[in-house]
Amino acid sequence: MNGKARLKFSLFLFGSGLSLVMGLAIIALVTQFAAYFQQGANPASIFRGHSLYIPHDSEARWQISDGDGKIPTPAERDEIIAAYWGAWEALGRAAQTGDTSDLLTGWAGAAYEHALAGIDADIRLTQLHSGHSLTLRYLSSDGSVVAFDDQNFTLTQKHEGAEVTLSVSASVVMTLDQGFWRIRQITLEYR
Amino acid sequence: MKSQRIIIPVVLLTIFLVTGANILAALRNSSMSGITLEFPDTITAGDAWTLRIHVPAGQAGEPVNIQMYHGLRRLDAELMLGSGGVAAWEVAAGALTQSGMSLIVVRYQETEARASLTVMPSVFTRADFFATLNTIAAYGDEATTLLLLPRDDWGNSVAAGGFSVSIRYPDGVTKRLPMSGIHGIAWAELTSGGSPGRIRVSLNELRLGTPLEIQQVAGAAHNITLQLASDCVLADGRDMIMLTAQVQDRHGVPVVDGTLVRFLWDGGAGSAITTDGNARIRLPAPTVHGEYRFWAVSDAAHSPEVRLRVVNESCQ
Numbered sequence: 387m388n389g390k391a392r393l394k395f396s397l398f399l400f401g402s403g404l405s406l407v408m409g410l411a412i413i414a415l416v417t418q419f420a421a422y423f424q425q426g427a428n429p430a431s432i433f434r435g436h437s438l439y440i441p442h443d444s445e446a447r448w449q450i451s452d453g454d455g456k457i458p459t460p461a462e463r464d465e466i467i468a469a470y471w472g473a474w475e476a477l478g479r480a481a482q483t484g485d486t487s488d489l490l491t492g493w494a495g496a497a498y499e500h501a502l503a504g505i506d507a508d509i510r511l512t513q514l515h516s517g518h519s520l521t522l523r524y525l526s527s528d529g530s531v532v533a534f535d536d537q538n539f540t541l542t543q544k545h546e547g548a549e550v551t552l553s554v555s556a557s558v559v560m561t562l563d564q565g566f567w568r569i570r571q572i573t574l575e576y577r
Numbered sequence: 578m579k580s581q582r583i584i585i586p587v588v589l590l591t592i593f594l595v596t597g598a599n600i601l602a603a604l605r606n607s608s609m610s611g612i613t614l615e616f617p618d619t620i621t622a623g624d625a626w627t628l629r630i631h632v633p634a635g636q637a638g639e640p641v642n643i644q645m646y647h648g649l650r651r652l653d654a655e656l657m658l659g660s661g662g663v664a665a666w667e668v669a670a671g672a673l674t675q676s677g678m679s680l681i682v683v684r685y686q687e688t689e690a691r692a693s694l695t696v697m698p699s700v701f702t703r704a705d706f707f708a709t710l711n712t713i714a715a716y717g718d719e720a721t722t723l724l725l726l727p728r729d730d731w732g733n734s735v736a737a738g739g740f741s742v743s744i745r746y747p748d749g750v751t752k753r754l755p756m757s758g759i760h761g762i763a764w765a766e767l768t769s770g771g772s773p774g775r776i777r778v779s780l781n782e783l784r785l786g787t788p789l790e791i792q793q794v795a796g797a798a799h800n801i802t803l804q805l806a807s808d809c810v811l812a813d814g815r816d817m818i819m820l821t822a823q824v825q826d827r828h829g830v831p832v833v834d835g836t837l838v839r840f841l842w843d844g845g846a847g848s849a850i851t852t853d854g855n856a857r858i859r860l861p862a863p864t865v866h867g868e869y870r871f872w873a874v875s876d877a878a879h880s881p882e883v884r885l886r887v888v889n890e891s892c893q
Contacts, residue, residue: 454757455722455764477649495705496732500675504649511651523759527722528709533762543651552646552680559726559734559761570705571726571734571761576646576680576693 440464441471446518446539453522456529466532466560467520469567478513480505494561494568511545530562538577553577612641612683612690619695622731625670632685635662644682647696648675658685676733699729706780708767712792715747715773716828721791723778725756725763734761741781742767747774747793753781769793773830794833796826801838801880803873808885809892816862822873822880824854831855838875851875863887 441447446467458466473492480486486505493501517539524533536556543550559571615629630641635658643666645652652672656664673679676698683690705728710721723742727735737758745751748771756763767778773795779788806819820840824832831854838856840847849856856873863869866887873880886892 454759496728496734499732500649504651506651509651509653524762524764526709526724526764527766530709531724531726531762533759550644550682557734557760571728571732572649573677573734573761574648574675575678577678 438465438468439472440468441518445516446471446520449519449521449537451521453534454524456525456527458522458525458529458532462525462529466534466567467518470518470520470536470558470560470569473569474515474518477501477504478515481511481513484510490568491566492568494563495570497569497572500572509545511543514540514542514544516540531559532561532567533557533559611688612685614681614683614690614692616681616692616694619697620673621697622674622676622699622729622733623671624673626668626673628666628668628681628683630656630658630664630666630683632658632662632664635685637662639685642684644684645679646682647673647679648677650675674731674733676729676731698733698735699731701727701735701783702730703728704780704783706789708778708789708791710791712794713769714796715769715771715793715830716796717768717770718796720766720768723754723756723765723767723789725758725780726761727763727783736760737763739782743779743781745777746771747776748772767791772828795830796828796832798824798832798836798838798875798878799827800825800829801873801875801878803871803880803883805871805883805885808883810862810885810887811892812862812864812866812887812889814862814864817859818862818885820858820860820871820873820883822849822851822856822875824851824856824875824878832875836875838873840871840873842871843869 448463448467469492476488476492480489480501481504484505484507486502489498489501519537519539521535521537522532523535525531536558538553538555541552541554543552553576555575555577557573558569560567561570611632611634613631615631617626620626628643632641635641637658637660639658641656641658641664643652643654643656654666656666658664673696676696679694679696681692681694705726706724708721708723710719713719713721725737725740727737727740729735737756737760740756740758740763742754742756742765743751744754744767750771754765754767756765758764767776769776771793773793776791776793777788778791802823804821804823806821810816810818822838822840824836824838826832832851834850834852836851836856838849838851840849840858847858847860849858866889869885869887870882871885872882
């Protein structure tokens with residue numbers, strides 16, 4: 387009788403353990419199933435990088451110059467400078483995180499290829515930029531292509547405790563592409 | 578005494594000039610930090626080149642660090658000094674492809690030398706060539722801006738001066754149009770000419786795959802001729818009437834497809850769009866006898882009135 391009782395008790399213990407494990411597994415699966423249907427599109431991913439942030443004067447500003455072609459409206463100047471600032475911000479985020487998925491928001495064509503080539507998967511660095519001073523050189527009649535110079539802005543890179551501050555000038559062509567201004571061509575001169 | 582007054586300033590000036598020249602020469606290829614850098618002044622994007630570093634105080638086996646800020650890239654390298662404190666950084670062809678002015682920073686222990694390298698774009702081989710408007714009104718009534726973003730094989734923008742385009746209008750007239758340009762962008766204003774059709778635009782400096790085509794279309798509505806299929810119907814409510822408006826621009830050419838035409842009559846209105854210059858509308862005939870007026874409007878053009886008689890007995 388003793389042996390039979392021990393066998394029953396062993397079976398009971400084994401069955402209890404198995405039931406507990408299976409119960410937990412079922413609960414986990416049901417939870418995942420429920421959570422899957424609670425998720426909609428992620429707003430952050432939809433609107434990532436698309437906010438219109440007009441930089442402060444100390445961050446970026448237009449020099450008084452009309453350039454060739456169309457004279458831009460104040461709204462056009464704001465849109466262009468915001469997009470240009472945003473493109474550098476996206477580049478900084480990519481340099482810091484290695485995630486380049488946001489670069490296409492502000493960069494296009496050959497400039498995008500150059501920006502992508504500049505992100506080293508093995509080097510994470512903090513890149514700060516300020517003091518952009520934009521001089522308009524050309525705006526197309528339909529307001530979709532702009533060329534400007536950015537004189538002597540400051541680029542600071544921090545990597546493994548070392549900090550380098552650079553004075554840079556840029557010659558830029560941006561195009562309005564599917565509603566977004568993107569840098570299409572950029573030539574940089576480090577001083 | 579007099580000669581001394583002349584000689585002393587001349588000697589001082591000579592010393593000043595020689596010293597200045599030496600300092601400038603030292604700055605050209607190195608820094609005052611004791612690190613000497615030798616490299617070509619200018620390279621073309623994609624070229625191979627060599628940076629020679631000389632650290633007089635350096636010992637064989639000691640490291641020197643190089644950072645190069647090149648376009649949107651940063652290149653890092655560490656070299657070991659050889660005997661005599663010399664090291665060479667061999668940069669392979671295709672490694673530096675972004676035009677502009679790159680900055681080289683070389684560090685040895687606590688000292689640092691900075692120098693600039695000019696990277697010229699390679700030859701112009703490709704371009705984005707497009708227009709702000711792909712459809713414009715004919716007869717010189719409208720213009721579009723041709724835009725050219727020229728670049729080299731590496732995607733660098735190149736100087737855009739001196740470009741020109743060849744234009745061929747639908748009537749066979751050709752002309753050469755110079756483009757204005759600054760670094761990275763060139764543009765030209767193209768005014769329409771002649772009758773509707775295609776303007777073919779090709780860039781003279783580069784054979785692109787397909788010439789740019791600008792569609793030249795008829796102008797705004799100027800003349801409207803309104804026709805009724807029948808000028809008399811019975812008031813029995815069994816007839817449909819058809820109004821046809823032929824719409825032409827000021828040169829007698831049918832307006833562009835899709836032009837909106839508004840048909841008006843006493844107490845009502847309707848609209849249709851043109852196909853080959855004609856817009857049509859079908860209406861149930863009035864059931865009350867009398868005379869009805871119809872007319873059509875498009876843009877600023879009005880048609881003359883047409884009249885429909887509705888009778889009880891017979892149209893005879």
